[in-house]
Amino acid sequence: MKIRSVRARVYEWKGKTVPPQGNFCSNAMDLVYSNTETMSTFRFHSWTVVEVETDDGIVGLGNVALAPRIAKAIIDEYLAPLVVGQDPWDSEYLWQRMYRATHAWGRKGVTMAAISGVDLAIWDILGKSVHKPVFKLLGGRTKEKIPCYYSKLYRTDLKAMQAEAQKFLDQGFHAFKMRFGYGPAHLQDGVKKNLQAVEALREVIGYDNDLMLECYMGWNLEYAKRMLPKLEKFEPRWLEEPVIADDIGGYAELNDMGIVPISGGEHEFSLYGFKQLLDRKAVSVVQYDTNRVGGITAAHKINALCEAYSVPVVPHAGQMHNYHLTMSTLASPMAEYFPIFDVEVGNELFWYIFDGEPIAENGFLQLRDDVPGLGLTLKTEYLDQFQITG
Ligand SMILES: O=C(O)[C@H](O)[C@H](O)[C@@H](O)CO
Ligand SMILES: [Mg+2]
DSSP states (O other): OOEEEEEEEEEEEOSOBOOOOTTSSOOGGGGSOOSSOGGGGGOOOEEEEEEEEETTSOEEEEEEOSSHHHHHHHIIIIIHHHHTTSOTTOHHHHHHHHHHHTTTTOSSTHHHHHHHHHHHHHHHHHHHHTTOBHHHHTTOOOSSSEEEEEEOOOSSOHHHHHHHHHHHHHTTOOEEEEEOOOOGGGHHHHHHHHHHHHHHHHHHHTTSSEEEEEOTTOSOHHHHHHHHHHHGGGOOSEEEOOSOTTOHHHHHHHHHTOSSOEEEOTTOOHHHHHHHHHHTTOOSEEOOOTTTTTHHHHHHHHHHHHHHHTOOBOOSSSOHHHHHHHHTOTTOOOEEEOOOOSBSSSGGGHHHHEEOOOOOBTTEEOOOTTSOBTOOEEOOTTGGGEEEEO
């Protein structure tokens, strides 16, 4: 079998979106004076779909969410020529070709996301060619079903956030992630509002359910050191991305305080990036995203590394490419789950592009043994609400 073609298309959402709600999620831009809405650069309203076709007609599906148009250009210009004509079963060889050929300017960020998109499609081909789901190629079923945590609760009106939490508590979720809306720039009033939001959520879910807290890189080390002792009483399972991804020393100092487990990784890339995080004891929970980190080839290696370090893996994003990694290793206890909502940040967009995603039931997800590859097909229902290029 040989790879005959690689096609990258950018799906740009033109449908209904939820307008930005003030302070719904702290983020890295909060620390930079700006008169524009800070979360704007962290919206995923377009997505690159990668289709790799073999000479016997198998089409593998991959996807890229980071900087989709740039990712497409990198795939078209650099990555496709490296894999066309090659045997998809040589997945490690193909990954090294893509990684090393772009090493001078790649390694992290959008290049690694582009490599991930091609790698996902290659693994989809492998599964389809032997009529097995990808997780069966990675070690198989380590769980009867995958526990997942409900991830949204954008910090807006507290009553609305509590009602949202109650609705999904009633649907059987046992773990919830909320976003802080405030950081250092919002002074003491922001500290108070952050703590009020956590208190409001604990009022609904109680202490028999897991609570995770997301900063999305919107704090800094000094602010996080002040906040951690105030958060301890709420017993969070983790505090996520308190500082920017490059501040590994900050992560390590916060994690070393041992007050709340620090999590991160959705903005880290490659096996080497995670070796550095683990060697520095920078995180207590690893959260790579398989469509960013280097695809299944890289994520599978990082799973093994995390197993050796006894650091759990809870991949970023509730999306199928991550579920196969969680299913195939004891190192990953659960998955994130983005529910189906109107498009807001863009985490929801996956539901509008792909069919095949499992719907959570009672806080669990199931992957089927009889669905080959990643288990995704392209949805046709919303095509008229996308502008597709490529
Ligand atoms: O962990 C997450 O789910 C991400 O950080 C979110 O995708 C981001 O949109 C912040 O809510
Ligand atoms: Mg996050």
